[in-house]
Amino acid sequence: MNYSDNTYAALFNAQKSNQFVVGNTTYKTRIKKLKSLKFALERTYKQEIRDALYADFKKPTLETDLTEIYPVIDEINFVSQHLKSWLKRQKVDTPIALLGSSSWIKNESKGVCLIISPWNFPINLTFGPLVSAIAAGNTVMLKPSEMTPNTSAVMAKIVKEVFEENEVALVEGEVEVSQELLKLPFNHIFFTGSPQVGKIVMKAASEHLTSVTLELGGKSPVIVDDTSNLDKAVKKIIFGKFLNAGQTCIAPDYVLVNASVRSEFKSAFEKYLTEFYTENPSASKSYGRIVNQKHFTRLKGYLEEAVSRNASIALGGTVEAKDNYIEPTLVFDAPEDSDLMQNEIFGPILPVKTYDKIAEVVDYVNSKEKSLALYIFSKNKRNIKYIINNTRAGSTCINHNLLQFLNHNLPFGGSNNSGIGKSHGYFGFLEFTNQRSVLKQHTLGAVDLLIPPYGNFKQKLVNLTIKWF
Protein backbone atom coordinates (compact mmCIF):
# COMPACT_ATOMS: atom_id res chain seq x y z
CA MET A 1 0.00 0.00 0.00
CA ASN A 2 1.34 3.48 -0.80
CA TYR A 3 0.46 5.38 2.32
CA SER A 4 1.45 9.03 2.46
CA ASP A 5 3.91 10.24 5.13
CA ASN A 6 1.35 11.66 7.51
CA THR A 7 -0.69 8.47 7.53
CA TYR A 8 2.10 6.36 9.08
CA ALA A 9 1.42 7.86 12.49
CA ALA A 10 -2.33 7.42 11.98
CA LEU A 11 -1.82 3.81 11.02
CA PHE A 12 0.46 3.29 14.00
CA ASN A 13 -2.14 4.83 16.32
CA ALA A 14 -4.91 2.66 14.87
CA GLN A 15 -2.78 -0.42 15.54
CA LYS A 16 -1.90 0.84 19.00
CA SER A 17 -5.59 1.28 19.86
CA ASN A 18 -6.22 -2.24 18.66
CA GLN A 19 -3.25 -3.89 20.40
CA PHE A 20 -5.15 -5.30 23.36
CA VAL A 21 -7.92 -6.69 21.18
CA VAL A 22 -5.33 -8.54 19.10
CA GLY A 23 -3.14 -9.27 22.13
CA ASN A 24 -6.00 -10.98 23.96
CA THR A 25 -7.09 -13.24 21.10
CA THR A 26 -6.98 -16.99 21.68
CA TYR A 27 -4.55 -19.35 20.02
CA LYS A 28 -7.43 -20.57 17.84
CA THR A 29 -8.10 -17.09 16.43
CA ARG A 30 -4.42 -16.57 15.70
CA ILE A 31 -4.09 -19.94 13.97
CA LYS A 32 -7.15 -19.12 11.88
CA LYS A 33 -5.44 -15.92 10.69
CA LEU A 34 -2.25 -17.81 9.94
CA LYS A 35 -4.18 -20.40 7.95
CA SER A 36 -5.72 -17.59 5.85
CA LEU A 37 -2.22 -16.37 5.11
CA LYS A 38 -1.20 -19.94 4.23
CA PHE A 39 -4.15 -20.27 1.86
CA ALA A 40 -3.21 -17.03 0.11
CA LEU A 41 0.40 -18.16 -0.36
CA GLU A 42 -0.34 -21.74 -1.30
CA ARG A 43 -3.40 -21.23 -3.48
CA THR A 44 -4.62 -17.76 -4.42
CA TYR A 45 -1.30 -16.01 -4.99
CA LYS A 46 1.18 -18.80 -5.70
CA GLN A 47 1.54 -18.07 -9.41
CA GLU A 48 1.57 -14.29 -8.89
CA ILE A 49 4.40 -14.71 -6.38
CA ARG A 50 6.38 -16.86 -8.82
CA ASP A 51 5.84 -14.33 -11.63
CA ALA A 52 6.76 -11.38 -9.42
CA LEU A 53 10.03 -12.94 -8.29
CA TYR A 54 10.86 -13.86 -11.87
CA ALA A 55 10.19 -10.28 -12.91
CA ASP A 56 12.32 -8.95 -10.04
CA PHE A 57 15.45 -11.08 -10.57
CA LYS A 58 14.60 -14.08 -12.72
CA LYS A 59 14.30 -16.31 -9.70
CA PRO A 60 13.67 -19.87 -10.91
CA THR A 61 10.16 -21.12 -10.05
CA LEU A 62 11.45 -24.12 -8.14
CA GLU A 63 13.62 -21.87 -5.98
CA THR A 64 10.63 -19.60 -5.31
CA ASP A 65 8.55 -22.55 -4.20
CA LEU A 66 11.34 -24.05 -2.12
CA THR A 67 12.91 -20.97 -0.54
CA GLU A 68 10.07 -18.44 -0.38
CA ILE A 69 6.69 -20.18 -0.16
CA TYR A 70 7.59 -23.46 1.55
CA PRO A 71 9.49 -21.99 4.57
CA VAL A 72 6.58 -19.68 5.45
CA ILE A 73 4.02 -22.48 5.13
CA ASP A 74 6.25 -24.75 7.17
CA GLU A 75 6.56 -22.04 9.84
CA ILE A 76 2.76 -21.64 9.92
CA ASN A 77 2.33 -25.42 10.30
CA PHE A 78 4.91 -25.58 13.08
CA VAL A 79 3.46 -22.62 14.97
CA SER A 80 -0.09 -23.99 14.60
CA GLN A 81 1.00 -27.26 16.20
CA HIS A 82 2.64 -25.61 19.20
CA LEU A 83 0.91 -22.29 19.83
CA LYS A 84 -1.55 -23.64 22.37
CA SER A 85 1.26 -24.78 24.66
CA TRP A 86 3.37 -21.65 24.07
CA LEU A 87 0.48 -19.45 25.22
CA LYS A 88 -0.26 -21.50 28.32
CA ARG A 89 0.62 -19.95 31.63
CA GLN A 90 4.05 -21.43 32.47
CA LYS A 91 4.16 -22.33 36.16
CA VAL A 92 7.54 -21.97 37.83
CA ASP A 93 8.75 -22.93 41.30
CA THR A 94 8.56 -20.37 44.07
CA PRO A 95 11.39 -20.35 46.67
CA ILE A 96 10.53 -21.38 50.21
CA ALA A 97 11.33 -17.88 51.50
CA LEU A 98 8.22 -16.78 49.55
CA LEU A 99 6.06 -19.51 51.05
CA GLY A 100 2.35 -18.86 50.51
CA SER A 101 2.81 -17.62 46.92
CA SER A 102 2.72 -19.15 43.45
CA SER A 103 4.47 -17.91 40.32
CA TRP A 104 4.10 -18.14 36.58
CA ILE A 105 5.17 -16.60 33.30
CA LYS A 106 2.57 -15.06 31.03
CA ASN A 107 3.71 -14.92 27.41
CA GLU A 108 2.03 -11.71 26.29
CA SER A 109 2.28 -9.63 23.13
CA LYS A 110 4.75 -6.76 22.97
CA GLY A 111 2.25 -4.45 21.19
CA VAL A 112 2.83 -2.71 17.87
CA CYS A 113 5.74 -4.16 15.90
CA LEU A 114 7.65 -3.11 12.80
CA ILE A 115 9.17 -5.65 10.42
CA ILE A 116 11.68 -4.32 7.88
CA SER A 117 12.78 -6.92 5.36
CA PRO A 118 15.44 -7.26 2.63
CA TRP A 119 14.99 -8.07 -1.05
CA ASN A 120 16.87 -11.35 -1.35
CA PHE A 121 14.11 -13.64 -0.02
CA PRO A 122 11.31 -11.10 0.14
CA ILE A 123 8.38 -13.42 0.82
CA ASN A 124 10.26 -15.65 3.25
CA LEU A 125 11.83 -12.80 5.23
CA THR A 126 8.72 -10.63 5.40
CA PHE A 127 6.06 -13.24 6.10
CA GLY A 128 8.30 -15.57 8.15
CA PRO A 129 8.75 -13.02 10.99
CA LEU A 130 5.11 -11.98 10.51
CA VAL A 131 4.02 -15.51 11.44
CA SER A 132 5.95 -15.22 14.74
CA ALA A 133 4.56 -11.74 15.41
CA ILE A 134 0.96 -12.85 14.82
CA ALA A 135 1.48 -15.98 16.92
CA ALA A 136 2.61 -13.76 19.78
CA GLY A 137 -0.49 -11.55 19.39
CA ASN A 138 0.97 -8.33 18.03
CA THR A 139 -0.23 -5.78 15.55
CA VAL A 140 2.33 -5.33 12.78
CA MET A 141 3.52 -2.84 10.20
CA LEU A 142 5.58 -4.35 7.38
CA LYS A 143 8.09 -2.51 5.22
CA PRO A 144 9.55 -4.72 2.48
CA SER A 145 12.52 -3.73 0.34
CA GLU A 146 12.17 -1.25 -2.49
CA MET A 147 14.50 -3.39 -4.62
CA THR A 148 11.93 -6.09 -5.40
CA PRO A 149 8.89 -3.93 -6.25
CA ASN A 150 6.89 -6.61 -8.07
CA THR A 151 7.06 -8.95 -5.08
CA SER A 152 6.26 -6.11 -2.65
CA ALA A 153 3.15 -5.30 -4.68
CA VAL A 154 1.90 -8.90 -4.43
CA MET A 155 2.63 -8.98 -0.70
CA ALA A 156 0.66 -5.75 -0.27
CA LYS A 157 -2.33 -7.37 -2.00
CA ILE A 158 -2.11 -10.45 0.20
CA VAL A 159 -1.90 -8.42 3.41
CA LYS A 160 -4.85 -6.26 2.38
CA GLU A 161 -6.92 -9.33 1.61
CA VAL A 162 -6.08 -11.35 4.72
CA PHE A 163 -5.81 -8.73 7.49
CA GLU A 164 -7.53 -5.64 8.79
CA GLU A 165 -5.33 -2.57 8.54
CA ASN A 166 -5.37 -2.00 12.30
CA GLU A 167 -3.95 -5.50 12.71
CA VAL A 168 -1.37 -5.91 9.91
CA ALA A 169 -0.49 -3.30 7.31
CA LEU A 170 2.18 -3.32 4.62
CA VAL A 171 3.81 -0.06 3.61
CA GLU A 172 5.61 0.07 0.26
CA GLY A 173 8.20 2.66 -0.74
CA GLU A 174 11.81 3.74 -0.76
CA VAL A 175 14.35 3.89 2.07
CA GLU A 176 12.82 7.20 3.20
CA VAL A 177 9.67 5.31 4.16
CA SER A 178 11.71 3.09 6.53
CA GLN A 179 13.33 6.20 7.94
CA GLU A 180 9.92 7.76 8.67
CA LEU A 181 8.61 4.56 10.22
CA LEU A 182 11.68 4.27 12.43
CA LYS A 183 10.70 7.54 14.12
CA LEU A 184 7.58 5.94 15.59
CA PRO A 185 7.61 4.42 19.11
CA PHE A 186 7.17 0.77 18.16
CA ASN A 187 7.25 -1.86 20.89
CA HIS A 188 9.53 -4.09 18.83
CA ILE A 189 11.45 -3.82 15.58
CA PHE A 190 12.44 -6.93 13.66
CA PHE A 191 14.98 -5.97 11.01
CA THR A 192 16.61 -8.21 8.42
CA GLY A 193 19.34 -6.66 6.31
CA SER A 194 22.94 -5.52 6.33
CA PRO A 195 25.00 -4.76 9.46
CA GLN A 196 25.40 -1.14 8.25
CA VAL A 197 21.65 -0.50 8.17
CA GLY A 198 21.24 -2.63 11.32
CA LYS A 199 23.22 0.03 13.18
CA ILE A 200 20.89 2.76 11.87
CA VAL A 201 17.87 0.75 13.01
CA MET A 202 19.32 0.14 16.47
CA LYS A 203 20.15 3.81 16.87
CA ALA A 204 16.60 4.82 15.94
CA ALA A 205 15.16 2.16 18.27
CA SER A 206 17.22 3.49 21.17
CA GLU A 207 15.25 6.78 21.01
CA HIS A 208 12.18 4.94 22.31
CA LEU A 209 14.03 2.06 24.02
CA THR A 210 12.33 -0.20 21.51
CA SER A 211 13.58 -3.78 21.65
CA VAL A 212 15.16 -5.08 18.45
CA THR A 213 15.82 -8.27 16.59
CA LEU A 214 18.56 -7.73 14.04
CA GLU A 215 19.02 -10.49 11.48
CA LEU A 216 22.16 -9.35 9.70
CA GLY A 217 24.80 -10.74 7.38
CA GLY A 218 28.54 -10.99 6.98
CA LYS A 219 31.15 -13.34 5.62
CA SER A 220 30.24 -16.97 6.30
CA PRO A 221 33.25 -19.27 5.89
CA VAL A 222 33.31 -22.84 4.62
CA ILE A 223 36.12 -25.03 5.87
CA VAL A 224 37.03 -28.08 3.80
CA ASP A 225 39.69 -30.26 5.37
CA ASP A 226 41.68 -33.08 3.82
CA THR A 227 39.45 -35.80 5.31
CA SER A 228 36.18 -34.57 3.77
CA ASN A 229 34.41 -36.40 0.99
CA LEU A 230 35.43 -33.81 -1.56
CA ASP A 231 33.05 -34.83 -4.29
CA LYS A 232 30.00 -34.56 -2.03
CA ALA A 233 31.29 -31.45 -0.27
CA VAL A 234 31.78 -29.52 -3.51
CA LYS A 235 28.37 -30.57 -4.84
CA LYS A 236 26.70 -29.23 -1.69
CA ILE A 237 28.76 -26.03 -1.64
CA ILE A 238 27.76 -25.25 -5.23
CA PHE A 239 24.11 -25.73 -4.31
CA GLY A 240 24.46 -23.47 -1.25
CA LYS A 241 26.49 -20.80 -2.98
CA PHE A 242 24.66 -20.41 -6.30
CA LEU A 243 21.08 -20.80 -5.11
CA ASN A 244 19.43 -17.38 -5.53
CA ALA A 245 22.54 -16.45 -7.58
CA GLY A 246 24.57 -16.26 -4.39
CA GLN A 247 22.32 -13.61 -2.84
CA THR A 248 21.69 -15.52 0.38
CA CYS A 249 22.67 -14.31 3.85
CA ILE A 250 23.93 -17.75 4.90
CA ALA A 251 25.53 -18.64 1.56
CA PRO A 252 29.18 -19.68 1.73
CA ASP A 253 31.12 -16.41 1.38
CA TYR A 254 34.60 -17.90 1.04
CA VAL A 255 36.22 -21.33 1.27
CA LEU A 256 39.23 -22.35 3.31
CA VAL A 257 40.48 -25.55 1.73
CA ASN A 258 43.38 -27.72 2.78
CA ALA A 259 46.26 -27.08 0.37
CA SER A 260 46.69 -30.80 -0.35
CA VAL A 261 43.22 -31.03 -1.97
CA ARG A 262 43.08 -27.69 -3.79
CA SER A 263 43.32 -29.07 -7.33
CA GLU A 264 40.90 -31.90 -6.55
CA PHE A 265 38.52 -29.25 -5.19
CA LYS A 266 38.73 -27.29 -8.44
CA SER A 267 38.14 -30.37 -10.63
CA ALA A 268 35.05 -31.37 -8.64
CA PHE A 269 33.81 -27.78 -8.83
CA GLU A 270 34.14 -27.74 -12.61
CA LYS A 271 32.34 -31.06 -12.92
CA TYR A 272 29.33 -30.04 -10.81
CA LEU A 273 29.04 -26.48 -12.12
CA THR A 274 28.56 -27.91 -15.58
CA GLU A 275 26.23 -30.62 -14.33
CA PHE A 276 24.05 -28.08 -12.47
CA TYR A 277 24.03 -25.15 -14.88
CA THR A 278 25.46 -26.50 -18.20
CA GLU A 279 28.43 -24.99 -20.06
CA ASN A 280 26.40 -21.82 -20.47
CA PRO A 281 24.69 -20.93 -17.17
CA SER A 282 23.20 -17.74 -18.68
CA ALA A 283 20.78 -19.98 -20.61
CA SER A 284 20.04 -22.24 -17.65
CA LYS A 285 16.53 -22.10 -16.17
CA SER A 286 18.04 -23.07 -12.82
CA TYR A 287 20.12 -19.92 -12.43
CA GLY A 288 18.93 -16.43 -11.45
CA ARG A 289 20.24 -12.91 -11.90
CA ILE A 290 21.68 -10.13 -9.73
CA VAL A 291 18.85 -8.05 -8.32
CA ASN A 292 19.78 -4.73 -9.93
CA GLN A 293 22.45 -2.75 -11.72
CA LYS A 294 23.86 -1.31 -8.51
CA HIS A 295 24.65 -4.74 -7.08
CA PHE A 296 25.80 -6.01 -10.50
CA THR A 297 28.31 -3.13 -10.74
CA ARG A 298 29.45 -3.73 -7.17
CA LEU A 299 30.14 -7.41 -7.83
CA LYS A 300 31.80 -6.77 -11.19
CA GLY A 301 34.03 -4.25 -9.42
CA TYR A 302 35.02 -6.82 -6.75
CA LEU A 303 36.00 -9.28 -9.46
CA GLU A 304 37.97 -6.76 -11.53
CA GLU A 305 39.81 -5.45 -8.51
CA ALA A 306 40.85 -8.94 -7.39
CA VAL A 307 42.02 -9.89 -10.89
CA SER A 308 43.96 -6.63 -11.32
CA ARG A 309 45.83 -7.64 -8.16
CA ASN A 310 46.85 -11.11 -9.36
CA ALA A 311 43.90 -13.19 -8.22
CA SER A 312 43.06 -15.85 -10.77
CA ILE A 313 39.62 -16.77 -12.04
CA ALA A 314 39.68 -20.55 -11.80
CA LEU A 315 36.19 -21.03 -13.26
CA GLY A 316 33.50 -18.76 -14.69
CA GLY A 317 34.05 -15.01 -14.73
CA THR A 318 31.65 -13.95 -17.52
CA VAL A 319 29.53 -10.89 -16.76
CA GLU A 320 26.77 -9.37 -18.91
CA ALA A 321 25.48 -5.95 -17.92
CA LYS A 322 22.31 -6.02 -20.04
CA ASP A 323 20.87 -8.81 -17.93
CA ASN A 324 22.70 -8.26 -14.61
CA TYR A 325 24.23 -11.69 -15.22
CA ILE A 326 27.28 -12.93 -13.38
CA GLU A 327 28.44 -16.45 -14.11
CA PRO A 328 29.09 -18.77 -11.15
CA THR A 329 32.72 -17.91 -10.50
CA LEU A 330 35.55 -19.49 -8.52
CA VAL A 331 38.51 -17.27 -7.63
CA PHE A 332 41.91 -18.33 -6.27
CA ASP A 333 44.47 -16.18 -4.49
CA ALA A 334 42.47 -12.98 -3.95
CA PRO A 335 44.65 -10.60 -1.88
CA GLU A 336 43.63 -10.40 1.76
CA ASP A 337 42.88 -6.67 1.57
CA SER A 338 40.75 -6.99 -1.61
CA ASP A 339 37.01 -6.28 -1.56
CA LEU A 340 36.36 -9.98 -2.14
CA MET A 341 38.08 -10.91 1.13
CA GLN A 342 36.95 -7.91 3.17
CA ASN A 343 33.26 -7.37 2.29
CA GLU A 344 30.26 -9.66 2.32
CA ILE A 345 30.11 -10.81 -1.32
CA PHE A 346 26.38 -11.52 -1.60
CA GLY A 347 26.66 -12.76 -5.16
CA PRO A 348 27.87 -15.76 -7.21
CA ILE A 349 31.62 -15.28 -6.71
CA LEU A 350 33.45 -17.70 -4.43
CA PRO A 351 37.02 -16.96 -3.37
CA VAL A 352 39.14 -19.86 -2.17
CA LYS A 353 42.06 -19.66 0.23
CA THR A 354 44.27 -22.58 1.11
CA TYR A 355 45.66 -23.54 4.50
CA ASP A 356 48.09 -26.13 5.85
CA LYS A 357 47.24 -26.48 9.53
CA ILE A 358 43.77 -26.36 11.05
CA ALA A 359 44.97 -23.79 13.64
CA GLU A 360 45.48 -21.34 10.74
CA VAL A 361 41.81 -21.70 9.87
CA VAL A 362 40.72 -20.79 13.37
CA ASP A 363 43.06 -17.78 13.49
CA TYR A 364 41.82 -16.56 10.12
CA VAL A 365 38.12 -16.93 10.97
CA ASN A 366 38.67 -15.19 14.30
CA SER A 367 40.42 -12.28 12.60
CA LYS A 368 37.04 -11.36 11.09
CA GLU A 369 33.66 -10.41 12.59
CA LYS A 370 31.55 -13.26 13.96
CA SER A 371 29.79 -14.81 11.00
CA LEU A 372 26.10 -15.63 10.58
CA ALA A 373 27.03 -19.19 9.58
CA LEU A 374 30.17 -21.31 9.60
CA TYR A 375 30.36 -24.55 7.64
CA ILE A 376 32.67 -27.50 8.14
CA PHE A 377 33.20 -30.34 5.70
CA SER A 378 35.23 -33.00 7.46
CA LYS A 379 35.22 -36.59 8.68
CA ASN A 380 37.70 -35.79 11.41
CA LYS A 381 35.84 -35.41 14.73
CA ARG A 382 38.83 -33.73 16.38
CA ASN A 383 38.97 -31.07 13.67
CA ILE A 384 35.22 -30.45 13.88
CA LYS A 385 35.31 -30.11 17.67
CA TYR A 386 38.41 -27.91 17.58
CA ILE A 387 36.86 -25.52 15.04
CA ILE A 388 33.53 -25.29 16.86
CA ASN A 389 35.12 -24.77 20.27
CA ASN A 390 37.55 -22.12 19.10
CA THR A 391 35.33 -19.97 16.89
CA ARG A 392 32.00 -18.19 17.34
CA ALA A 393 29.15 -17.98 14.79
CA GLY A 394 25.37 -17.69 14.66
CA SER A 395 24.99 -21.23 13.33
CA THR A 396 27.01 -24.15 12.03
CA CYS A 397 26.16 -26.91 9.62
CA ILE A 398 28.52 -29.86 9.44
CA ASN A 399 28.94 -31.62 6.09
CA HIS A 400 26.30 -29.47 4.40
CA ASN A 401 25.24 -25.85 4.15
CA LEU A 402 22.03 -23.77 4.48
CA LEU A 403 20.06 -26.67 6.01
CA GLN A 404 20.24 -25.30 9.56
CA PHE A 405 17.80 -22.58 8.40
CA LEU A 406 15.12 -25.20 7.81
CA ASN A 407 14.97 -26.76 11.28
CA HIS A 408 12.40 -24.87 13.36
CA ASN A 409 13.74 -26.43 16.53
CA LEU A 410 16.97 -24.49 16.08
CA PRO A 411 17.20 -20.75 16.76
CA PHE A 412 18.23 -18.84 13.63
CA GLY A 413 20.28 -15.67 13.88
CA GLY A 414 23.71 -14.18 14.23
CA SER A 415 25.90 -12.88 17.00
CA ASN A 416 27.09 -9.26 17.36
CA ASN A 417 27.99 -8.04 13.85
CA SER A 418 25.89 -10.79 12.25
CA GLY A 419 22.85 -10.17 14.44
CA ILE A 420 21.08 -9.76 17.74
CA GLY A 421 18.21 -12.05 18.73
CA LYS A 422 16.87 -15.16 17.03
CA SER A 423 14.03 -16.23 14.76
CA HIS A 424 12.07 -19.37 13.80
CA GLY A 425 9.68 -21.51 15.79
CA TYR A 426 9.56 -20.90 19.52
CA PHE A 427 12.60 -18.61 19.33
CA GLY A 428 10.85 -16.33 16.83
CA PHE A 429 7.70 -16.34 18.96
CA LEU A 430 9.77 -15.28 21.99
CA GLU A 431 11.28 -12.31 20.14
CA PHE A 432 7.81 -10.82 19.77
CA THR A 433 6.73 -11.80 23.28
CA ASN A 434 7.00 -10.07 26.63
CA GLN A 435 7.60 -12.76 29.21
CA ARG A 436 5.66 -11.19 32.03
CA SER A 437 6.50 -12.47 35.51
CA VAL A 438 3.51 -12.93 37.79
CA LEU A 439 3.70 -13.80 41.49
CA LYS A 440 0.46 -14.26 43.40
CA GLN A 441 0.35 -14.36 47.17
CA HIS A 442 -2.33 -16.64 48.58
CA THR A 443 -1.68 -16.46 52.32
CA LEU A 444 0.42 -14.33 54.62
CA GLY A 445 4.06 -15.08 53.77
CA ALA A 446 7.34 -14.93 55.72
CA VAL A 447 8.37 -11.68 54.01
CA ASP A 448 5.30 -9.97 55.52
CA LEU A 449 6.89 -10.46 58.94
CA LEU A 450 9.88 -8.35 57.91
CA ILE A 451 8.24 -4.98 57.44
CA PRO A 452 9.36 -1.96 59.53
CA PRO A 453 9.83 -1.19 62.33
CA TYR A 454 12.87 -3.47 62.35
CA GLY A 455 14.15 -5.00 65.59
CA ASN A 456 16.29 -7.85 66.93
CA PHE A 457 13.70 -10.55 66.26
CA LYS A 458 13.33 -9.50 62.63
CA GLN A 459 17.11 -9.27 62.23
CA LYS A 460 17.38 -12.88 63.50
CA LEU A 461 14.74 -13.95 60.99
CA VAL A 462 16.71 -12.32 58.16
CA ASN A 463 19.91 -14.03 59.41
CA LEU A 464 18.09 -17.37 59.36
CA THR A 465 16.67 -16.71 55.91
CA ILE A 466 20.13 -15.94 54.50
CA LYS A 467 21.60 -19.02 56.22
CA TRP A 468 18.92 -21.58 55.41
CA PHE A 469 16.89 -20.42 52.43
Ligand code: NAD
Ligand atom coordinates in the same frame (compact mmCIF):
# COMPACT_ATOMS: atom_id res chain seq x y z
P1 NAD B 1 19.79 -3.48 3.45
O1 NAD B 1 20.33 -3.42 4.83
O2 NAD B 1 20.36 -2.58 2.44
O3 NAD B 1 18.20 -3.21 3.45
C1 NAD B 1 17.32 -3.92 4.28
C2 NAD B 1 16.06 -3.11 4.49
O4 NAD B 1 16.41 -1.90 5.14
C3 NAD B 1 15.31 -2.72 3.22
O5 NAD B 1 13.94 -2.88 3.44
C4 NAD B 1 15.65 -1.26 3.02
O6 NAD B 1 14.59 -0.53 2.47
C5 NAD B 1 15.90 -0.78 4.43
N1 NAD B 1 16.90 0.28 4.50
C6 NAD B 1 17.99 0.44 3.71
N2 NAD B 1 18.67 1.54 4.08
C7 NAD B 1 18.02 2.07 5.13
C8 NAD B 1 18.22 3.22 5.94
N3 NAD B 1 19.26 4.04 5.75
N4 NAD B 1 17.34 3.48 6.94
C9 NAD B 1 16.29 2.65 7.16
N5 NAD B 1 16.03 1.57 6.40
C10 NAD B 1 16.88 1.28 5.40
O7 NAD B 1 19.93 -5.02 3.02
P2 NAD B 1 19.55 -5.70 1.66
O8 NAD B 1 20.49 -5.23 0.60
O9 NAD B 1 18.11 -5.60 1.40
O10 NAD B 1 19.86 -7.23 2.02
C11 NAD B 1 21.17 -7.72 2.04
C12 NAD B 1 21.74 -7.82 3.44
O11 NAD B 1 20.82 -8.47 4.30
C13 NAD B 1 22.99 -8.69 3.48
O12 NAD B 1 23.91 -8.14 4.38
C14 NAD B 1 22.48 -10.02 3.99
O13 NAD B 1 23.45 -10.83 4.59
C15 NAD B 1 21.44 -9.57 4.96
N6 NAD B 1 20.44 -10.62 5.19
C16 NAD B 1 20.38 -11.22 6.41
C17 NAD B 1 19.47 -12.24 6.63
C18 NAD B 1 19.37 -12.94 7.95
O14 NAD B 1 18.40 -13.68 8.13
N7 NAD B 1 20.27 -12.76 8.87
C19 NAD B 1 18.63 -12.63 5.61
C20 NAD B 1 18.71 -11.98 4.38
C21 NAD B 1 19.62 -10.97 4.18
